Amino acid sequence: MSIFSRSGSRRRSPSFKKPTDDPLWLKLLLSILAIGFITVLLLLPLALVFQEAFARGISAFWAAIVEPDSLAAVRLSLTAAAIAVPLNTVFGIAAAWSIAKFDFPGKTFLVTLIDLPFSVSPVVSGLIYVLVFGMQGWLGPSLADHNIHILFALPGIVLATIFVTFPFVARELIPLMVDQGRDEEEAAATLGASGLDTFLRVTLPNIKWGLLYAVLLCNARALGEFGAVSVVSGHIRGVTNTMPLHVELLYNNYDYVGAFAVAALLAMLALVTLALKTLLEWRYADELAAAHRH
Amino acid sequence: MSLTVDSVSKKFGRFAALNGASFVAPQGGFVSLLGPSGSGKTTLLRILGGLEFADGGSVRFADLNWLDMPARTRNAGFVFQQYALFKHMTVADNIAFGLRVRPRQKRPSSADIQHRIKELLDLVQLPGLEARYPSQLSGGQRQRVALARALAIEPRMLLLDEPFGALDAKVRKELRADLRRIHDHAGVTTIFVTHDQEEAFAVADLVAVMKDGRIEQYGASADVRRNPKTAFVSEFLTA
Numbered sequence: 001m002s003i004f005s006r007s008g009s010r011r012r013s014p015s016f017k018k019p020t021d022d023p024l025w026l027k028l029l030l031s032i033l034a035i036g037f038i039t040v041l042l043l044l045p046l047a048l049v050f051q052e053a054f055a056r057g058i059s060a061f062w063a064a065i066v067e068p069d070s071l072a073a074v075r076l077s078l079t080a081a082a083i084a085v086p087l088n089t090v091f092g093i094a095a096a097w098s099i100a101k102f103d104f105p106g107k108t109f110l111v112t113l114i115d116l117p118f119s120v121s122p123v124v125s126g127l128i129y130v131l132v133f134g135m136q137g138w139l140g141p142s143l144a145d146h147n148i149h150i151l152f153a154l155p156g157i158v159l160a161t162i163f164v165t166f167p168f169v170a171r172e173l174i175p176l177m178v179d180q181g182r183d184e185e186e187a188a189a190t191l192g193a194s195g196l197d198t199f200l201r202v203t204l205p206n207i208k209w210g211l212l213y214a215v216l217l218c219n220a221r222a223l224g225e226f227g228a229v230s231v232v233s234g235h236i237r238g239v240t241n242t243m244p245l246h247v248e249l250l251y252n253n254y255d256y257v258g259a260f261a262v263a264a265l266l267a268m269l270a271l272v273t274l275a276l277k278t279l280l281e282w283r284y285a286d287e288l289a290a291a292h293r294h
Numbered sequence: 295m296s297l298t299v300d301s302v303s304k305k306f307g308r309f310a311a312l313n314g315a316s317f318v319a320p321q322g323g324f325v326s327l328l329g330p331s332g333s334g335k336t337t338l339l340r341i342l343g344g345l346e347f348a349d350g351g352s353v354r355f356a357d358l359n360w361l362d363m364p365a366r367t368r369n370a371g372f373v374f375q376q377y378a379l380f381k382h383m384t385v386a387d388n389i390a391f392g393l394r395v396r397p398r399q400k401r402p403s404s405a406d407i408q409h410r411i412k413e414l415l416d417l418v419q420l421p422g423l424e425a426r427y428p429s430q431l432s433g434g435q436r437q438r439v440a441l442a443r444a445l446a447i448e449p450r451m452l453l454l455d456e457p458f459g460a461l462d463a464k465v466r467k468e469l470r471a472d473l474r475r476i477h478d479h480a481g482v483t484t485i486f487v488t489h490d491q492e493e494a495f496a497v498a499d500l501v502a503v504m505k506d507g508r509i510e511q512y513g514a515s516a517d518v519r520r521n522p523k524t525a526f527v528s529e530f531l532t533a
Contacts (some may be wrong), residue, residue, distance in 0.1 A: 189345070189389070192447060193392075
């Protein structure tokens with residue numbers, strides 16, 4: 001009894017705090033820790049990249065960027081992303097659509113398979129392509145006979161990029177589409193809509209913000225991929241060097257301004273992606289909230 | 295033009311959701327499928343709507359082999375418990391959806407569609423709400439829009455799956471009366487699923503009481519209420 005009455009009187013006392021409230025010193029400590037951590041590990045390195053890139057002035061930076069091998073690397077990275085991202089968008093939508101809207105045997109296995117690129121080291125996934133398409137591999141010799149070059153050429157780089165970035169779109173869309181359920185698609189079917197009409201008029205509008213967000217993340221990773229591409233590219237300067245590979249090459253050749261200039265360009269692309277992502281999250285949160293109010 | 299459901303069965307894995315359900319509804323009739331959860335009433339309705347496939351049995355409607363037709367060609371309006379309105383479309387676009395997805399030669403002109411939207415909104419007593427989004431409507435209003443959307447395609451059959459289950463008692467009663475009025479106005483064969491016996495008897499001419507995937511008793515509302523044939527029916531009706 002006494003325990004109950006004591007806790008009762010404490011509840012009524014004016015010094016009572018919400019259960020979610022923490023003391024000031026703890027709040028400050030945690031905030032400083034978090035901010036310090038982010039500054040040292042994320043912001044400082046990023047600032048340093050830009051400082052090094054502009055260490056010899058803006059003209060040196062510019063000269064390093066317009067140098068033919070650097071331009072070739074930029075072009076190659078953008079080309080690889082321009083092929084890999086749309087393909088993964090189509091694959092990802094198809095996978096998410098079938099997983100979220102239909103029941104079939106082997107569904108769990110398919111979900112696991114989609115996650116595979118996340119759990120396999122990129123270097124290993126690059127090596128898989130060497131095993132398949134290399135001169136000592138399964139298909140390499142016969143492909144070479146027909147004058148088809150996969151390794152140390154654009155197709156290999158694109159394949160490696162597709163493999164590594166495959167889960168992004170599907171992983172983003174599956175929970176979203178599962179959460180939305182099948183009601184609207186079923187309603188569309190009873191109203192006489194074909195599968196294509198249902199997809200274009202009902203499913204796609206419901207996932208458009210999530211899809212854009214996923215495509216941005218996929219694109220960021222496609223531009224930045226190092227490990228898998230490094231294995232299949234062959235590092236031919238001006239031909240098969242993507243931006244991240246070119247940064248490494250310049251750095252190993254003690255061309256610090258060049259290395260950091262290309263790195264800064266890559267970082268800028270990432271920052272633009274981040275800014276777009278934040279903008280979308282802001283928009284998207286709004287629509288998601290509206291969807292949940294439904 | 296009557297609806298004949300003949301020993302329809304359906305299994306989900308090992309669970310027999312429907313175990314030979316049969317009934318006949320006259321053209322333009324209003325039938326309630328009444329039963330506890332798990333009795334198979336929603337499964338039967340979804341089979342009639344083409345959203346689920348039967349394992350056995352047959353359904354004939356208007357001399358059509360109903361179960362052989364895909365959902366999109368059945369022209370059966372379906373109303374869901376959770377409304378299933380298209381969230382990103384206005385009320386007007388929701389109602390017009392079934393008309394706009396028709397093949398070009400069967401599609402009404404845009405003026406006709408506008409006229410039809412207005413007519414239907416008047417019918418479900420929501421005039422002037424064309425430009426609203428579903429998230430801006432109350433539950434009762436959403437279900438009225440869903441009803442208007444299902445009626446827009448001039449359905450051969452109207453299927454309602456616990457349409458008022460998510461609404462409060464007062465709104466339920468209003469909508470119940472409106473549904474009856476709309477049915478009498480349109481004269482469309484209507485199948486209404488509910489677990490609420492008061493609702494089932496209040497709205498329908500015919501009631502089918504379901505248990506374990508079968509129709510336990512089927513007949514005119516007053517008859518079923520007055521003469522329950524089995525212990526289960528009498529217990530369910532007094533519960």
